[in-house]
Amino acid sequence: MEPWMRTLVLFLAVAVSGPGAYVAQATDTSGRFDRYGQCAGDRNGDGQVTVDELVAGVNNILEGCGHVPVAIRFAGRVGQEPFQCGTTYSGVGRNGGEFVPSDFRFYVSNVRLLTSDDREVAVLLDQDGVWQLEDVALLDFENKTSPCVNGTVQTNETVRGRVAPGAYNGIRFVLGVPFRRNHGDASVAPPPLSLTSMFWSWQAGYKFLRVDTALDAYHIHLGSTGCYFAQPGVVGGCARPNRAEVILRPFSVEDDVIVADLAALLADSDLNENKEGTPPGCMSDPGDDDCNVLLRNLGVDFASGQPVAGLQKFFRVEPHH
C-alpha cells in the first residue's frame, strides 16, 4: 500500500468516526456472545468491526504489525509486605485485626495504555492458553500451599501482550470478566475461565476477585449480581455489574509495578464484624452492608454496581526493583 492510500484511509476513518471513537468497549447490556476474532477485523471481539479497528489493521499492513511486546507487572501485597498464603498479617482492617489469607486471585480485562493526550491504546493480550483468553487475564498470587488449598500451584503476576509503540504514561483496565465472556457455558470454557474456584454458577457468572482467609473465614467474592435472561438461556444484563474501572497514572510499563494491596482494600472493614444473616465478608450480596466499604475501595458504587472514577484504593503504582 502506498503512503497516499494510508492517508486516504485514515482520512475516511476520521471522517466517519469523528473524535472520541477510540473506546470500543463492550457494555453490560450489549448481550453479545460473539467469539473473539470470529469476524475478520474484530480485534476486541465485540462483534463489530469499527473504523478504529480497520485503521489498526491498515497500520499493521503498513508497519508490518509494528506492535511491541509488553509485560505489565502486578504484585500481591498486604500493606508493605508481599502476599503469601498462610502468613499472619497484623493490623489489617479498621480495627487492626489479624489476617491470614487463603486465596488471592482476580481477573482483569480490556487493558489499555494511556498516552499523555489521554488516548487509550489497547494491549492485545498474548493468547497463551493458560492465563489469558481474548482480552481477559487472570492474576493469581496464591500457590496452593496451605491454607490456599482451593488454589493452583501455578501463579501469575504478569499481563503479557503487544501494543503499538508510543509514549505512554498511564494504564487503564477493568477489574472483572467482561460481560461478553461472563455468562457463557463455564463447563466448557477455556482457561483461565475454566477454574471452578472462580465459577459463580449460582449467579450465572464468575467471581471477578476472590480473597479468602483461613481465620474467621472472611471472604471477598466480587461478581455481577441481579443478572437476568433477555431470552431463554441468554443473560441480557445484570442490575449490578460490579466491574471496577481502574486508571493508574503515572505508570511506566518498564519501570513500575501495579501493587494490589489487600490491606488497602480492607482498610475500612472490620474483619471481626459481620452483618447478621449474611456470609462473613462480602459476596457481593446487595443486602450485605459489609460490601459497602469494600466495593468503594475497589472503585465501585455498591448501590448501583457502577464504577466511580477516583475512588479505588486497592491498586497503586510503585517503582519496580
Place this chain on the structure above:
Amino acid sequence: MLGRIRGSAIYIAALSLLHCLAWAAEDLQAQRSYAVELPVGFPKPRIPADNPLSIEKIALGRFLFYDVRLSGNLSQSCASCHQQARAFTDGRPRAVGSTGEIHPRSAMSLTNVAYATALGWANPLLDSLERQALVPMFNERPVELGLSGKEEELVDRLRADLRYQRMFAEAFRGQSDPFTLGNIVKAIASFERTLISGNSAYDRYVQGLDDNALSEEAFFGGRLFFSERLECFHCHGGFNFTASVTHEGNPFDETSFQNNGLYNIDGRGAYPPDNTGLFEITRIPSDMGRFKAPTLRNLSYTAPYMHDGSIATLEEVIDHYAAGGRRIHSGPYAGDGSKNPYKSNFIRGFVITEEEKQQVLAFLQSLDDPEFVTNPRLSDPFQLWGCVSDCNYDFVVTVDELVRAVNIALGESSLAVCLSADPSGDGDPTIEEILQGIHALLAGC
C-alpha cells in the same frame, strides 16, 4: 478386550456361536438412537441441541450421579441428597453438604426434572440441568459436593477407573480426551432427563388405562384440588402439577415463582435472610419470598415440605393453605405470613371440612408413583440388580441378554447396553462374568 476372554477351546467355541447370534440379533444403529420412554399424555422433554440423549450418556450419567468421587472428600454423591426411594429427595428439612454444612433449603425432588424451566427453588438463571449441575458441584456458599478448585482431581479420579475409561469413550465418541467437566455435566443431565414419573394411580385413570385406579375419595379430592375454592391448580397445574414447565414444541418457558405466606418477619413481608427466594437473585422487593411451586407428584415420598422443610406433613400443608398463610407466634421468625404483602393472590384461605381434607390428601397420594421410586433403571448402578447379564433387570437372563454381554466383551457394543454384564466394574465382561450369565440363563436368576 478379547485378551481376557481367551480360555479353553470350549469357551471359544461357545463364544463364537454366541458371537454369530450376536450379529443376527443386534442392530447397532438402533442402539445408538434413543428416545425417552414417555407415559401417555406426556410431551417430549426439550433436549439441548448440544447434548442429545444416548444410552451411553444416560448410563454414564447414572454412574456419575451415584458416585461419591463427585464430592471433594469422597463422602457424597448427587444421590446422597437425591435418593430414589424418596423420589430423589433426602427426607431432611434442609439438605446437608459433604462437609456438614447445612443448606438453607430442602433438596428438591427430581421427579420429571427434564421438563423444568428453572432448576432449584428460586433461581431463574439455572435454566438447564447442565448449568445447574455446576452449582452443587462447585458452590461454596454453602458447600454442597465441595469440588471447588478440585476439577483436576475430579477428572483424575474418574480417569483412573477402568469402567469410566470405556464409558466416557463410548458416550463421547471421537473425542481425544473425553474426561472433561463439560462431558461430566452432560452425562449427569442426560441421566436426570430419564427420571420420568407418570405411572401413578391418577395417570392410569386419566390415561383411560384403569377406570378404577382412583378411589372415590381421591376422585372427589381431585374435584376440590381443581376447584376455585381451593385454587391449588393455578400454581400446581398441568401434567406435571407445576406451572414451571416446558417441553419440545412449546416456544414458551413458563416459570412461576410465588410467595405462599410462610413468613412475614418485619410485617413488611421479610423472609429469613438466608431464604429470600427470587429476591436473592433479582433484588426486586416484590420478589421477596417467591419460590417455585414444585411438582406435586410423589409427595408421599418427599416430606417434609416447603423450600425450607418447615412443614412436616401434608395435612399441615393443607391447613397452611386453608389458613391463607402461616402465623409464627414467637422466635426470630415471628410474624403473620398470611398478611405478607407479596403473597400470591391465589392464597386467600378457605374453609374445608375434615372429610374434604382427607379427600384432598387421597388425591395427592394418587399422584404417587411407586414404580418410579423402585425402578431399577434409575437405581444405584454400583449395586448389581438381579443377576449377572440380566440387562433389563427382570430377574431372567435370556439368550439375547447373553448375546449383548458377549458383544460388549468383543467391543461390538457399548457397555451401556447391559450394565449387569460387568458387575466387577472393570469395564469388560470377563469370561467368569459371561459364565455367571450362562449359569443364570440355565439355572435361573
